[in-house]
Amino acid sequence: xxxxxxxxxxxxxxxxxxxxxxxxxxxxxxxxxxxxxxxxxxxxxxxxxxxxxxxxxxxxxxxxxxxxxxxxxxxxxxxxxxxxxxxxxxxxxxxxxxxxxxxxxxxxxxxxxxxxxxxxxxxxxxxxxxxxxxxxxxxxxxxxxxxxxxxxxxxxxxxxxxxxxxxxxxxxxxxxxxxxxxxxxxxxxxxxxxxxxxxxxxxxxxxxxxxxxxxxxxxxxxxxxxxxxxxxxxxxxxxxxxxxxxxxxxxxxxxxxxxxxxxxxxxxxxxxxxxxxxxxxxxxxxxxxxxxxxxxxxxxxxxxxxxxxxxxxxxxxx
Numbered sequence: 638x639x640x641x642x643x644x645x646x647x648x649x650x651x652x653x654x655x656x657x658x659x660x661x662x663x664x665x666x667x668x669x670x671x672x673x674x675x676x677x678x679x680x681x682x683x684x685x686x687x688x689x690x691x692x693x694x695x696x697x698x699x700x701x702x703x704x705x706x707x708x709x710x711x712x713x714x715x716x717x718x719x720x721x722x723x724x725x726x727x728x729x730x731x732x733x734x735x736x737x738x739x740x741x742x743x744x745x746x747x748x749x750x751x752x753x754x755x756x757x758x759x760x761x762x763x764x765x766x767x768x769x770x771x772x773x774x775x776x777x778x779x780x781x782x783x784x785x786x787x788x789x790x791x792x793x794x795x796x797x798x799x800x801x802x803x804x805x806x807x808x809x810x811x812x813x814x815x816x817x818x819x820x821x822x823x824x825x826x827x828x829x830x831x832x833x834x835x836x837x838x839x840x841x842x843x844x845x846x847x848x849x850x851x852x853x854x855x856x857x858x859x860x861x862x863x864x865x866x867x868x869x870x871x872x873x874x875x876x877x878x879x880x881x882x883x884x885x886x887x888x889x890x891x892x893x894x895x896x897x898x899x900x901x902x903x904x905x906x907x908x909x910x911x912x913x914x915x916x917x918x919x920x921x922x923x924x925x926x927x928x929x930x931x932x933x934x935x936x937x938x939x940x941x942x943x944x945x946x947x948x949x950x951x952x953x954x955x
Contacts, residue, residue, distance in 0.1 A: 644684055648710060650677035651689065655707035658690075658698055732761045732779035732929040739787050740767040741870035742916065746889045747785070750940055758936050761929040774921045781930040784919040795919040798934070800941040801889055801948075803912035805845060808891050808900045810880040821903045823854035830882035832873040833863035850885055850910045874900075888948045889916060916941075 653663035654674055664671040682689055689703035699707060738747060743765060751763065761780065766772070772784040774795055790797055813829065814821065831847050851857040865882060867873040873884045874891070878899050886900075894900040918937060920926065926934055 644677075644681055647677040647681035647684070650674045651681055651703075652707065652710045652714065654678060654690075654697070655699055655703060655710075658696065660697060732927060733764060733777070734761050734780050734930055734933055735764045735766060735782045736785065737766040737768050737770070737772040737783070738785035739769055741874075741890055742785065742787060743767050744871050745874070745891075745893065746944075749893060753940070754933065754936050758932045761933055763933070772919075774919050776921055776924050776927065776930075779927045779929060781920075781926065783930075783934075785916060786919055787914055787916050789913050790915060790917055792917065792919055794922060796922050797917040797919050798938055800916040800918055800937070801945055803887050803914040803916070805850060805885045805887055805910040805912055806908065807850070807883050807903055808874075808886045808895065809877055809883040809903055811898065811901050812880045813883065814901060814903055823851070823856045823904070823908060824859055826851070826856070826883065827860045830865060831861075831863040832876055832882040832884035833866045834870050834873050834884070835866040835868060844914070845910055845912050847885060850908070853910055854908050885910070887912070889944070892944070892948065 650663060650667065650669075650673075653666050654660050657663065660671045660674045660678070664674045667674065678689065687702050688700060689706060690697040691700050744767070748765075771786070771792075772782065774784055775782045785800065786792065787803075807826075809829075817825070833847050834844075835846075847863045848857065851860050865873075865876065867876075870884075870886065870890045874886065874894065876882055877884045877886075878894065883903065891900060895902065918934070920934070925931075
């Protein structure tokens with residue numbers, strides 16, 4: 638008999654009744670009435686052309702045909718259950734990507750965009766490691782260990798994909814500008830608290846900061862050096878959003894906050910400090926990315942390219 642012709646509801650009712658030799662017990666387990674179980678089994682017996690139970694005034698008992706069918710059905714149900722569990726286990730064993738990235742970049746740029754990856758691509762579990770350490774990339778079966786790094790390439794013993802270049806500009810809360818009676822000029826920073834990110838490069842290279850920006854703006858001798866220092870962009874940004882000072886930021890870290898209006902650029906597109914730093918995706922130097930990992934890499938590169946185009950467009954309109 639073809640599977641699409643099997644009376645599956647009747648077989649289920651029979652299997653439950655056979656286990657306890659009780660229509661009442663089967664009905665309770667299935668959430669139906671004993672009469673419904675009896676009708677299902679009678680329909681099954683009629684379909685098969687054989688009797689499966691010996692019926693007595695005080696109950697029912699499986700006959701030989703019923704006992705054999707019950708064994709076969711139990712065996713089949715066990716195989717089905719095993720197949721379902723195996724499918725669930727395979728689903729739980731989705732490829733794993735461990736991605737290491739600088740904490741502020743991960744919090745402020747990557748995390749808000751991962752929902753888009755899950756919705757449009759998916760197919761891989763992602764474990765995020767917020768770290769500045771130089772993680773060594775590796776292909777790992779169907780998954781991988783990759784890294785996003787902020788610094789100055791070339792990066793040794795890896796293949797790298799450029800995500801963004803870098804430039805620094807002041808940002809602050811809109812409330813700070815509302816206190817000014819004219820457009821702010823670099824010398825006016827002497828009247829504000831400057832927030833500095835004291836970022837420690839694992840490459841041992843200098844990170845451009847306020848002093849470099851002030852010198853480039855021609856006011857290095859007139860503005861007091863930064864009074865507040867933080868180890869993460871996110872910490873300094875929280876203070877800037879709260880109106881407690883002005884920080885130097887870059888596009889990946891600040892763009893979403895600028896678009897939401899909680900931060901503004903007091904000098905617009907002026908007084909931008911070029912930076913030698915870049916954000917790069919680091920992958921193993923040889924071998925091919927597993928399919929699910931390749932999907933993530935393609936998504937990330939496309940997302941970065943779109944962000945870069947959007948950033949350039951906004952800068953041109955400033």
